Amino acid sequence: MATHTTKSHPFHMVDPSPWPIVATIAAFTIATGGIWFMHGGPPWILIAGFAVLIVSFFGWWRDVVNEAQSGHNHTSVVQHGLRVGVLLFIASEVMFFFAFFWAYFNASVPLINSAAHTTWPPEGITPFHAWGLPFLNTLILLTSGATVTVAHHAVRLNDREKMVFWIGATAVLGFLFLGLQAFEYHHAAFGLTGGIYPSTFFLATGFHGFHVFVGAAFLTVCFFRARAGHFTPNQHVGFEAAAWYWHFVDVVWLFLFVCIYWWGSAGYHGPAGH
Amino acid sequence: MAYATTAGHGEHDDHHPTGWRRWIYSTNHKDIGTMYIILSLVAALIGGVMSWMIRLELAEPGIQFFDNTQFYNVLVTAHGFLMVFFVVMPAMIGGFGNWFVPLMIGAPDMAFPRMNNISFWLTAAGLTLLVSSAFVGEGPGTGWTVYPPLSSIAYHPGAAVDFGILALHLAGAGSILGAINLIVTVFNMRAPGMTLHRMPLFVWAILVTAFLLLLALPVLAGALTMLLTDRNFGTSFYAVSGGGDPLLWQHLFWFFGHPEVYIIILPAFGIISQIISTFSKKPVFGYLGMAYAMCAIGFVGFIVWAHHMYTSGIGTNARAYFTVATMIIAVPTGIKIFSWLATMWGGSIDFKAPMMFALGFLWLFVIGGVTGVVLANAGIDFVMHDTYYVVAHFHYVMAIAAIFAMFGAYYYWIGKMSGRQYSERLAQIQFWIFFIGVNVLFFPQHFLGLGGMPRRIPDYPDAFAGWNMVSSVGAAITMVGTLMFYYIIWHTFRYGKTAEANPWGEGATTLEWTVPSPAPFHTHEELPVIGAGDHGHGPLHGGVQPAE
Numbered sequence: 001m002a003t004h005t006t007k008s009h010p011f012h013m014v015d016p017s018p019w020p021i022v023a024t025i026a027a028f029t030i031a032t033g034g035i036w037f038m039h040g041g042p043p044w045i046l047i048a049g050f051a052v053l054i055v056s057f058f059g060w061w062r063d064v065v066n067e068a069q070s071g072h073n074h075t076s077v078v079q080h081g082l083r084v085g086v087l088l089f090i091a092s093e094v095m096f097f098f099a100f101f102w103a104y105f106n107a108s109v110p111l112i113n114s115a116a117h118t119t120w121p122p123e124g125i126t127p128f129h130a131w132g133l134p135f136l137n138t139l140i141l142l143t144s145g146a147t148v149t150v151a152h153h154a155v156r157l158n159d160r161e162k163m164v165f166w167i168g169a170t171a172v173l174g175f176l177f178l179g180l181q182a183f184e185y186h187h188a189a190f191g192l193t194g195g196i197y198p199s200t201f202f203l204a205t206g207f208h209g210f211h212v213f214v215g216a217a218f219l220t221v222c223f224f225r226a227r228a229g230h231f232t233p234n235q236h237v238g239f240e241a242a243a244w245y246w247h248f249v250d251v252v253w254l255f256l257f258v259c260i261y262w263w264g265s266a267g268y269h270g271p272a273g274h
Numbered sequence: 275m276a277y278a279t280t281a282g283h284g285e286h287d288d289h290h291p292t293g294w295r296r297w298i299y300s301t302n303h304k305d306i307g308t309m310y311i312i313l314s315l316v317a318a319l320i321g322g323v324m325s326w327m328i329r330l331e332l333a334e335p336g337i338q339f340f341d342n343t344q345f346y347n348v349l350v351t352a353h354g355f356l357m358v359f360f361v362v363m364p365a366m367i368g369g370f371g372n373w374f375v376p377l378m379i380g381a382p383d384m385a386f387p388r389m390n391n392i393s394f395w396l397t398a399a400g401l402t403l404l405v406s407s408a409f410v411g412e413g414p415g416t417g418w419t420v421y422p423p424l425s426s427i428a429y430h431p432g433a434a435v436d437f438g439i440l441a442l443h444l445a446g447a448g449s450i451l452g453a454i455n456l457i458v459t460v461f462n463m464r465a466p467g468m469t470l471h472r473m474p475l476f477v478w479a480i481l482v483t484a485f486l487l488l489l490a491l492p493v494l495a496g497a498l499t500m501l502l503t504d505r506n507f508g509t510s511f512y513a514v515s516g517g518g519d520p521l522l523w524q525h526l527f528w529f530f531g532h533p534e535v536y537i538i539i540l541p542a543f544g545i546i547s548q549i550i551s552t553f554s555k556k557p558v559f560g561y562l563g564m565a566y567a568m569c570a571i572g573f574v575g576f577i578v579w580a581h582h583m584y585t586s587g588i589g590t591n592a593r594a595y596f597t598v599a600t601m602i603i604a605v606p607t608g609i610k611i612f613s614w615l616a617t618m619w620g621g622s623i624d625f626k627a628p629m630m631f632a633l634g635f636l637w638l639f640v641i642g643g644v645t646g647v648v649l650a651n652a653g654i655d656f657v658m659h660d661t662y663y664v665v666a667h668f669h670y671v672m673a674i675a676a677i678f679a680m681f682g683a684y685y686y687w688i689g690k691m692s693g694r695q696y697s698e699r700l701a702q703i704q705f706w707i708f709f710i711g712v713n714v715l716f717f718p719q720h721f722l723g724l725g726g727m728p729r730r731i732p733d734y735p736d737a738f739a740g741w742n743m744v745s746s747v748g749a750a751i752t753m754v755g756t757l758m759f760y761y762i763i764w765h766t767f768r769y770g771k772t773a774e775a776n777p778w779g780e781g782a783t784t785l786e787w788t789v790p791s792p793a794p795f796h797t798h799e800e801l802p803v804i805g806a807g808d809h810g811h812g813p814l815h816g817g818v819q820p821a822e
Contacts, residue, residue: 009801011382011463016291016299020392027447028399031440038506039433060388081385081462088454092492099496099526103511106522114589115519122517193508196517203503203511 010077012067019060026053061221068238069230079237086241090248093211097252100207104200104260117196120267125197126189127265133184134261137177138253141212144173145250148219148243155231155239164226167219167239170246174216181209201260208252215249218242290795301387303372304793306394308691310368313394314361315760317401321356322756324349329715329749335736346732347415348434352408354418355438358538359445360401362676366541367449367487368394370683371456371480373691377786377793378474380465380802385458393452400445407437414438417730419527420501422512422520427505436505439498446491446498453487456480465785467804471565474784475558478565479544482572483537489576490533497526524586528579535672536575539639540568542679543610546632548784549682550614553629554621555781560613567606567613574603584652585659593652600650607643611636624781627701631682634709635675642671645720660730663723666716674712681708681759688766689773693792696766704762708755714748 007013026049033045067073074082106113108120121127128134151166190198222242225231231239291299300306328349331338340346372390376383384390407414411432416425425435460481464473473481500511501523510516512523551558558564580588581596614636623629645667649655658664681704689695718741727738734742776787789797 008799009382011385013383013796014301014387016295016301017388017391018299020388021298021395023392024395024399027396027444028402031399031403031444035433035436035440038436077462081458084461085386085454085458088457088488092450092454092488095489095492096496099493099500102493102526102529103496103500103522106519106525107517113519113521115521117517193510194516196510196519199500199503199509199511199516199518203500203509 010075012073012075012078014067017060017063019056019063023053023056023060026050026056065225065230065238068235074235074237076234079235082237083240086237086244090244093248094252097204097207097255100200100204101255101259104204104264107196107200108264120264121197122195125194125268126271127197127268128184128188128261130257130261130265133180134257137180137184138257140173140177140180141250141253144170144177145247147173148246152239152243155226155236156233158233160226160229163231164223167223167226171216171219171223174212174219174246177212178209178216181205181212201264204260205256208249208256211249211252215242215246218245300391301383302795303376303384303387303390304691304795306390307369307372309394310364310372310397311370313398313401314365314369315763317356317360317364318756319760320405321353321361322753324353324356326749326753328353329746331732332734332742333746334743335734335739337733340732343732344412344415347417347730348408348413350730351414351417351438352404355404355441356401357673358418358534359442360397360404362538362680363449364397365680366538366545366676366683367456367480367483368397368452370476370545370680370687371483371541374687374786375456375459375477375480376463377690377789377797378477378784379460379463379468380785380798380804381459381463382796382798382801384455385462386455389451390455393448393455396444396448396451400441400443400448403437403441403444407434407441410434410437419531420523421527422501422504422523425501425505426513430505436502439502442498443495446495449487450491453484453491456484457488460484465798465801465804471562472804473565474544475547475561475564475568476541476544476784479540479542479547479568482568483540486533486537486540486572486575490530490537493526494530497523497530500526521583521586521588524583525580528582529576531582532579533572533575535668536571538672538676540572542635542676543568545679545683545686546614546635547617549628549632549686550617551783552686552778552781553624553626553632554618555624555779556617556621557783558613559616559619560609563609564613567609570606571603574599574606578603581650581652581655584655597650597652601647604643604647611640611643624778626685626778627696627698627705628682628686630702630705631678631685634705635678635682638670638678638712639675641717642667642669642675646671658723660728661723662719662727662729665729666719666723669712669716669719674716678708681705684759684763687786688770689777690786690789690791690793692767692770693773694766694770695773695777696762696770700758700762700765704755704758707751707758711748711751711753711755715745715752716748718742718744718748 029049029052030046031049033041033043033047033049037043037046105116107116110116110118147166148170151163151170154160154163154166185202188198190201192198192202219242222231222239225238230236290296296302297305297309300309327339328346331340331346337343372384375381411434412430414420414425414430414434414437416430416435416438420435420438423429460473460477464470500509503509504511504513504518510518512518512520514520547558547564578596578600580592581600584593584596645663649658649664649667685696685701722738722741722745725738727734773791775790776782777791778787785798785802786793788802
């Protein structure tokens with residue numbers, strides 16, 4: 001590769017790449033395999049699609065990391081563009097959750113929908129006690145928001161040992177949250193097919209849980225990149241993206257906790273008929 | 275000029291891939307834009323043939339061809355999806371947006387060239403799934419609005435609706451990524467001096483469109499996901515039996531769906547502004563008003579969704595609010611119409627094919643806009659809802675208006691894209707055939723709707739026979755105009771004269787006309803500098819020039 005002295009602009013002209021088409025083939029396989037599976041077929045095509053998707057993620061982002069490490073592709077202007085891109089992506093994610101919150105309030109608030117349930121949770125639903133496990137999970141996520149900020153300070157001070165530790169701690173807290181959520185799901189007093197309450201509960205908290213998984217995986221990648229010395233005080237877009245994503249996941253959880261776990265269980269007065 | 279010569283050394287900037295990898299692995303905004311346009315041309319043929327089949331069925335009362343009326347429903351559904359998601363959006367945003375946003379703001383490419391590629395391929399995968407859905411089981415006969423309970427597992431037990439859902443998921447993901455790409459490109463990659471208030475109006479239009487995509491499509495994704503789990507995993511979001519609410523779908527769908535119609539028409543606004551300014555040889559009248567009118571339309575587009583649901587049982591207060599809010603849209607829209615007229619006023623107008631299509635756009639859009647104000651009234655809509663009046667309205671205001679903008683854009687920019695100029699005589703003939711065709715096709719549908727003819731039904735009482743026959747004759751004329759367009763594309767590439775860098779003369783002042791035709795593989799590698807007083811529409815002389 002020749003020098004880059006002839007380039008007179010600060011932008012990154014990316015080489016042709018096989019990963020977009022590979023990832024699309026994976027997505028197409030997941031879609032068709034998923035449909036087949038939902039209509040009684042075997043799961044193998046779906047699983048194969050996910051496998052190819054993971055391979056393409058790995059290949060694509062390995063390329064991005066290599067480009068970032070090359071030293072001249074990710075100029076400060078390119079870094080700025082990447083940050084704006086991450087913020088826009090998070091904005092679209094907010095609107096995705098907006099749909100599930102809409103479904104939830106549409107079912108539970110008669111003030112905005114005359115067909116909503118007048119008692120919430122609906123008859124026959126025993127909700128979780130908000131100040132038990134859900135509150136513990138709230139504390140875990142809030143703590144992880146603090147630890148990722150400590151890590152950010154360490155990145156800016158170029159303190160590698162400290163940043164590795166605190167990024168790792170944040171990821172561990174994320175996975176701990178997921179473990180507790182799995183435990184909670186396992187002990188739910190209602191099943192997915194039990195009507196509108198479980199529908200909104202499992203889809204909203206489930207998609208949040210999936211986003212926690214994505215964020216924790218992202219932080220895990222950052223953990224290894226931090227150990228490899230990829231993050232400098234002037235260039236750490238990957239970590240910043242993970243941190244912003246993590247804060248987004250955290251804020252969504254606060255809304256879930258307040259609206260679904262806390263307010264959503266306030267109307268519960270013991271088992272029906274007692 | 276610097277553009278043609280700077281490529282050739284340096285690092286991977288100038289890497290000019292060849293063979294199939296150039297296209298499949300592309301990270302070039304022009305190649306990806308071209309692929310988007312080809313995809314749109316293919317989808318337009320499929321969707322066009324479907325509409326042709328619909329009009330053949332409706333030419334006379336009684337059932338002509340579709341003994342299986344579900345198949346008629348499937349055609350109506352697929353026609354709508356194809357035209358909205360796989361013809362207009364790929365051509366306007368993916369095609370012309372990709373090609374000309376970087377060229378017009380003086381950027382060497384898009385912000386995320388590799389993500390640009392996956393946006394296209396996801397759209398292609400979505401198209402494949404959508405076309406497949408028509409051939410799976412009973413097909414999706416739900417209309418493009420996919421309302422439950424018709425779309426529920428009880429009434430569409432096969433996999434067809436699931437194919438449709440996942441087609442929209444894939445295409446939607448591609449569009450969201452494309453929207454992020456376009457916004458970052460506009461915010462981060464403008465050439466020195468190209469301030470937001472100097473950007474060409476096409477770039478403004480694409481910017482506002484991209485924000486609508488970014489914020490509206492995820493809501494559709496959520497709604498579709500809930501429909502998918504209702505159908506396949508036993509949830510009850512839209513099922514009354516489980517305490518759910520079918521109206522929830524309508525709210526979520528139209529919260530996306532109304533911004534969606536602006537996603538379709540805003541890029542057309544941008545194209546029309548460029549064309550009218552170029553061929554009137556005047557800067558656009560009220561440039562800032564035009565830009566912020568689009569912002570206003572985009573914003574208000576998010577708070578009027580339930581005017582699609584007046585007959586769904588929403589409350590009286592809600593209907594009053596949505597009537598008023600909807601009518602407010604006429605204000606910024608009026609700003610645009612009158613500014614276009616004022617741009618032409620006193621101009622030295624050159625009636626080349628792009629200008630003819632821009633004028634055709636104005637005619638169609640004003641008619642469709644006026645019937646839109648009629649339908650905005652909840653009281654009137656109560657009677658007109660689900661009649662052919664609505665079909666006439668939205669085909670005028672967004673469907674054929676958008677198609678006219680796309681034809682105009684093709685004739686306006688094909689010289690820049692291909693290096694060959696279209697045949698002016700053929701294009702003029704195609705304009706008149708198409709213009710007469712669509713008006714004969716859709717204008718009588720107002721009368722049919724006022725007479726009470728319901729939409730989405732393959733049969734109708736004899737009383738509606740006359741205007742239906744006229745409408746179908748219009749469809750035949752339109753089909754001739756459509757096929758002629760494909761012929762003109764072939765003719766352009768086969769016999770087209772070599773295009774100059776700027777074939778339009780002094781009226782064409784935006785940056786894409788400063789690079790050679792066809793535009794080289796890489797452009798603006800030396801960033802141009804935009805002078806003060808030039809807002810992408812001002813006189814070029816001295817204003818826009820390549821940097822040292």
